[in-house]
Amino acid sequence: MILTTNEKIPMRHLRDFKISLLIFFLEYFWDTECFNLDVSSATLKRGPPGSYFGYSITPHKVGHHNSDIIFLVGAPRDNASDPLFSNISRPGVLYNCSFHDENTDCTPLPSFREFVLKDEDYNDQWFGGVVVSQNIPSGQALACGHKYGKVSSARSETPGWCISLTNNLKPFKFHSPCNLKHGGYFDYAVCQAGVSAFIDKDGEILLGAPGAHLWRGVVFGGNLRNELDGEEGMSISTSHNMAKQGRKVYVVGAPRSDNVGEVLLLQKVHAHTFLVKVRLKGQQMGSRFGHKVLVIDVNGDGYKLDDLVVGAPLYHGVDSCGGAIYVYMSTKATSTASTDQTKNFHDPWFGSDIVSLGDLDRDDFNDFAVGSPYEGRGRVYIFRGGITGPQHQPSQIIEPSSFQHLFNLSFSSFGFSLASNGFDLDSNLHPDLLIGSYLSDAVVLLRSSPVIDIRVSIKNEPKLINPNVNVCGNDKMRGRNDGVGCFVMRLCFNYYFRKMRKSGKLVLMSHLKSNNSAKHNSSINDSVSQAYFKFYVEKANTTPEKLPTAETFSTSSQAPQMKLFNKTTTASSQIIVHTTAKENKDNGNLNCVSHDVYLEQDNHDYQNGINFHLSYELISFTPLNSSSSSHSHLNPVLSVESSRGLTHVRRSQGELRDPTPSL
Ligand SMILES: [Ca+2]
Ligand SMILES: [Ca+2]
Ligand SMILES: [Ca+2]
Known part of the structure; x- marks a missing residue:
């Protein structure tokens, strides 16, 4: 059955699928904010020149343990070394790579000659154009x-x-569903089965054949056929957590269907009968909506409902091309949509590959990566999940320029293929990511750093600063009552290692600045976190005739109103703590630092608060016990939440006035 374009999108009529929509377009102004994928420790694997090594990648768990991971890398334009293939031009080769050892090359798998038949054409067959794994212990690959x-x-x-x-990479079953069928181009002659493929947890194999039926397309394996009318099967996935009672949902993308592209969510009702439960449409002709689909729970909701990310890599604005991803949240919320415009890029193919990272920063929300392979030399965008869905700004944008000097290689098409699924190569409990650049015949491994939360709090703070009273700790100054007001600011840093306990030495550097123009600064350095405090001068004991005049307000806006004890407006402190893995809680009281803060004499401005800007950065963490992993130890990074820091405002009671002076 071919559903017509007049059919309504049924999402609001279904009990099982309630969906809200977010749309992310490629935005030129996204800042590169570094987060925990560490580019400085990138490792590289190369394939033969021109082989398109890295066109497809997957991690594959060998044996019964989660930790035994190899990587399968497709090189679909490679020549095989097998003599039987000596007359075959570029059949494509599948490689087995170990990133545990940086110095070993990837090894080609045998050519599966037992399946080579007479009169078949293996020239330029693009073997390795797709490689997928079940990604469970003892699971199979395809x-x-x-x-x-x-x-x-x-x-x-x-x-x-x-x-x-098989799990140990022995071939055991040949699939060529269209080869057995008769008919010409209107049937199965140009099926191209295997443009996409998927093996789910149950072991069910789905093969996308978008060329069948004159490019209307078919999905084999689940007997999904002819629901869509344009390249059906370009992308495939399944979910057990999208419908009630865990019933399996099949997700099928057809990027040319109905011109704008469509994605169907189907359920099997009988052995060979599928029911279309949800039909999602693209918004723009030729945007290739459905070129890629990813099933992932991005908001960690109570029922662990899977959500859906759909790529539309040729989505474009009025004068520009860019690419877009659509995020459909499985939620009881009403459908909502937000839109924005793309910027001037020339076909970067943002959204051509989308993969789950697992929980990259261990904040209990799954994160995902989006490739944009033709944006310059290629880029990869990392999006963090969150309670209301993924964040609109990427948490990190990875560009090959940040590490290509390590390899003396100029990358091209970086991010065309991505692979993670949450694999953790160095056992630091944070997932890692593989990124393919087939035009450079290269695959890069990026590992993720552990994440530390730092919480800053103020202890012993004065409720109000009395400009006439000196309460600082310095004996020489204590008790003076000469109009030099003073108070103690005691800042305490608490640390929290996410999902792990570590013994070692943690070094922080903090800088406290007083500056009336201090304000929230969006240009945060990579590893620097910030917090802001504001204190007010007490009005008590001032007589009406001593109240500040309007001029006081106008001239005080730029000049520092306070001095730290050493007569500068900046004080830096190094904070060292020895963390222990034996604590009952992961929290440890890191350290406190005190600053004596003096007000300038005769400044009784109680209307403009005194601003403090605290910046702090993680200098190093040295673990007591070195890891058993062959990979070097990665320094932790501060969490994004730490960067947001603390904004503290203390106002005097009942004395807040309109800050605009009345002249
Ligand atoms: Ca969800
Ligand atoms: Ca996360
Ligand atoms: Ca890791």
Whole structure:
């Protein structure tokens, strides 16, 4: 059945799927805010030149343990070394890579010659164009060559094929569903089965064949056929956490369907019957909505409802191209949509690949990565999940320029392929990410740093600053009553390692500044966090005739109103703490530092608060016990929440007036 374009999007009519929509477009003004994927420790694997090594990647768990991970990398334009393939041009090769050892090369897997048949055309078959893994311990893998053809016919036919691999990478099943079918171009002759493929937790294999039926497309395996009318099967996934009672939902993308692209959410009602539960449409002709789909729970909701991210890499604005991703939240909320405009890029293909990172920063929300491979040399955007859905600004933008000097390699198409699924190569409890650049025949591993939250609090603060009283700790100054007001600001830093306890030495550096123009500063240095405080001078004991005049307000706005004890307006402190893994709680009282703060003489401005700007950065963390991992120890980074810091305002009771002076 082909559903017509007049059919309404049924999302609001279904009990099982209540969806709200967020849209993210490629924005030029996104800042590169570094977070915990560490670019300085990037490692690289190269394939033969021109082989398109890295066109597809997947982690693969070997054996029964989560930690035994290898990586399968497709090089679909590579020549095979097997003599049987000596006359075959660029059949494509699948590589087995270990990133545990930086110095070993990836090894090509055998050519699966037992499946090579007479009269078949393996030239330029693009084997390794897709490789996927079940990604569970002892799970299987699958690799495809979607341009595998038949030479027995006078016509050029490309049914495509895939091969199932056992957990230890032995081939055990050949899939070429279109090869067995008859018919010409209107049927299965140019199926290209294996343009996309998916193995879910149950072991069910789905093969996308977008070329079937004159490019209307078919998905094989789940018997999903002909629901869509344009490249159905370009992307496929399943979810057990989207519908009630955990019933499996099939997600199928068709980026040319109905011109704007469509994604269907289906359920199996009988062995060969599927019911369309939700039909999602793109917004723009030719945007390739549905080119990529990702099932992920991004808001950690109580029912662990899976949400959906859809890529539309050719979405464009009026005068520009950019790409967009759509995030559909499985929630009881009413459908909402937000829009924005794309900026001037030339086909960066933002959203051409989208992968789950697991919980990259261990804040209990899953995060995901989006590739934008043709934006310059390519970029990867990291989006953090959150309680209301993913954050609109990427938490990190990864560009190859930040590490390509390590390898003396000029990257191209960086981010075309991504692979993570939450694998943790160095066992630091934070997931890692593989990024492919097929035009450079390269795959880069980025590991993620552990994350520390620092909470700053003020102890022993005065409720109000009495300008006539000196309460500082310095004996020489104590008790003076000469109009030099003074108070003690005691700042305490508490640390919290996310999801791990570590013994070691943690060094922080803090800088306290008084500055009336201090305000929230958006240009945060990579690793520097900030907090802001504001205190007010007490009005008590001032007689009406001594009240400040309007001129006092106008001239005081730029000049510092206070001095620290050493007569400067900045004080820095190094804070060292020895953390222990034995504490009952992960929280440790890091340290407190005190600053004696003096007001300038004769400044009784109680209307303008005195601003303090605290910045602090993590200098180092040296663990007591070195890790068993072969990878170097990564320094922790401060969490994004730490960066937001603390904004503290203390006002005098009942004395707040309109700050605009009345002249
Ligand atoms: Ca969710
Ligand atoms: Ca997270
Ligand atoms: Ca890790």
